[in-house]
Amino acid sequence: MGSSNGQRLGITEPISLAGPTDDDLMRTRKLEKYLRDVNLYESQEEAVSREEVLGRLDQIVKIWVKKISRAKGLNDQLLQEANAKIFTFGSYRLGVHGPGADIDTLCVGPRHATREEDFFGELHQMLTEMPEVTELHPVPDAHVPVMKFKFSGVSIDLLYARLSLWVIPEDLDISQDSILQNADEQTVRSLNGCRVTDQILRLVPKIQNFRTTLRCMRFWAKRRGVYSNVAGFLGGINWALLVARICQLYPNAVPSMLVSRFFRVYTQWRWPNPVLLCAIEEGSLGLQVWDPRRNPKDKYHLMPIITPAYPCMNSSYNVSTSTLRIMMDEFQRGHEICEAMEKNEADVDWDTLFEPFTFFEAYKNYLRIDISAENADDLRNWKGWVESRLRQLTLKIERHTYNMLQCHPHPGDFSDKSKPLYCSYFMGLQRKQGVPVGEGEQFDIRLTVKEFKQAVSMYTLRKPGMQISVAHVTRRNLPNFVFPGGVRPSRPSKGTWDSRRALERKVSSHTKPGADDGRKRKQTDDNVDTHLRNAKCHATMPSSSGEFREGSPIVSTISSSSINLQFEHMDANELVGSNREKVENNLTDSIRDSRNSVEVSSHNGKVDGPMIGDPRNKGLSFNSSNSKDAEKLAIEKIMSGPYVADQAFPLELDQLEDDLELKNQAKDFAGSTQNNSLGSCSSSSALSPNGGLGELEVLSADLITSIGAFKVSTFL
Secondary structure (H helix, E strand, C coil), X not given: CCEECCEECCCCCCCECCCCCHHHHHHHHXXXXXXXXXXXXXXXXXXXXXXXXXXXXXXXXXXXXXXXXXXXXXXXXHHHHCCCEEEEEHHHHHCCCCXXXXXXXXXXXXXXXXXXXXXXXHHHHHHHCCCCXXXXXXXXXXXXXXXXXXXXXXXXXXXXXXXXXXXXXXXXXXXXXXXXXXXXXXXXXXHHHHHHHHHHHHHCCCHHHHHHHHHHHHHHHHXXXXXXXXXXXXXXXXXXXXXXXXXXXXXXXXXXXXXXHHHHHHHHCCCCCCXXXXXXXXXXCCCCCCCCCCCHHHHHCCCCEECCCCCCCECCCCCCHHHHHHHHHHHHHHHHHHHHHHCCCCCCCHHHHCCCCCHHHHCCEEEEEEEECCCHHHHHHHHHHHHHHHHHHHHHHHHHCCCCEEEEECCCCECCCCCCCEEEEEEEEEECCCCXXXXXXXXXXXXXXXXXXXXXXXXCCCCCCCEEEEEEEEHHHCCHHHCHHHCCCCCCCCCCHHHHHHHHHHHHHHHCCCCCHXXXXXXXXXXXXXXXXXXXXXXXXXXXXXXXXXXXXCCCCCCECCCCEEECCCCCCCCCCCCHHHHHHHHHHHHHHHHCCCCCCEECCEECCCCCCCCCCCCCCECCCCCHHXXXXXXXXXXXXXXXXXXXXXXXXXXXXXXXXXXCCHHHHCCCCCCCCCCCCCCCCCCCCCCCCCCCCCEECCCCCCCCCEEECCCC
């Protein structure tokens, strides 16, 4: 069994108990060597340095808590017992951090040590006076308040949890739910990282195999451009939870097998079925847990990945229709490569899997967002706020065009070294794959962008010089600073897996009869999408006044004009759209199937049936991994638990989020990206003094095609 000390791990039986073959062991050795060769492991000297820094930090907070206890006049016994303790979480605690990575840390203090006055006051002052502390930046108003700094060159993110205890014992166990008793919301959020990280390590069968696999998947996600929670993809905790579930389902597999099974399982996964490591417990403290049957907002989550510690929450609520489509496409690519490796196909190895995604070769049209500020501190704060709102732009474009115009946000930012205090973000744009283009059809997203800029402008800490500009730019007009070394490639990438597969599909489309059947297959998607658009959304959520109100969809504007189109061949390097049609069919089928899943009735506010993730919902166990049909059946069984039956595209959710988040103000995001590089860029059109949208013109439907399927003979 997939177990620890004889106890099964996970909410279902494993899919397979099979161990590795000789070929699996050989591929694992090659994978481990590859990860070492690309410098994913820190040196012994750096590891020792980190441990010394953490030890020193623990001493500092103990001195700090005694100092404030004395100042508050506590009695001699409490003064003698006064204590604070440092915990770690995130990649460092999981054991998958690399050279130069931040250390996520948590300071746990007693009830008399306040966050505002003592942590961000007295402790901040103590750190300021220490020569080994540099780049100290407190962010007390963030959603999770944090102090960022470097200690002897090691980057630290320090959170604070104020417990209801008078004395913090040295052997404190923060995994106990009782630790949350009488804790404020900021403390609950601050404790969550440590509690989730520790629970993950308890719920995987073989920790070393989990760590190697997670290190691999994190590297893969960064190379393929799908590692970023704020951009609508997945962050570190999300990838850790996905990998941990695979380890539970294949408890005896080695890392090379786990990587292959990762892609095999999640290529077949029917989102929005949730990924769970354990049953969701209600708890006794009354904290809200993820449950789309009770919480209307949870119904709109497209890719639920649930944290295993109370209160269980969806860690991937930022995922949008477009980013889910992109990740599913990448899962499919990874699955095909791993299948080829297992068949020992020539010229397919780990290098193939980790080929970087050529974002700026993948699309013909991009949206460019430029920001600027007057000094480095202002730019850091402005970046933090703008980055937190970019997801809303993706959601608005999806909603206003009924998901017909798809966005691919680049997870990073770019700067032009010749222009300090400027920064750029890019989104790839394409029409939905397989949909016939109407004569002269256009997408007019000027009002969408205007709404986005108005939302960004509500930043309460905005200062003179903080400007934003949005423009459409074609691939041929991309600035040089987005390319490695600032040099534009003379020709598209060739010889990669992506380019070879694109060429194969192009040849296949010309040789096989009925090559245009793809458009017919997309009619099914169109029918489903139309049904979802016309369905009334019933999600309600409290406004700032505590009342409930119903959202209303915003109709997208589509204009028409006469534009002549000519068909042309697909570029060999542009794989991006070639798999998308298949992926989009799967996504739409997934959401449609979820509507037909187990319905849960409600009487007098009580939900009938077992809780989501209840151990009574058992999967199937197969002792052989040879039968892929049996394996597929097992995966289907795993996803057969109760899920709300009215899942729909989030046509209104971003508006609801805007209403709440903007009223809670922008200050939560100030300085959230201190460690990102500061720099600048030139704008394809000048940044207007008032931040107006004079530079963005109408984007035509034929101009925004997925992979060059059409050629524009009239340019706007």
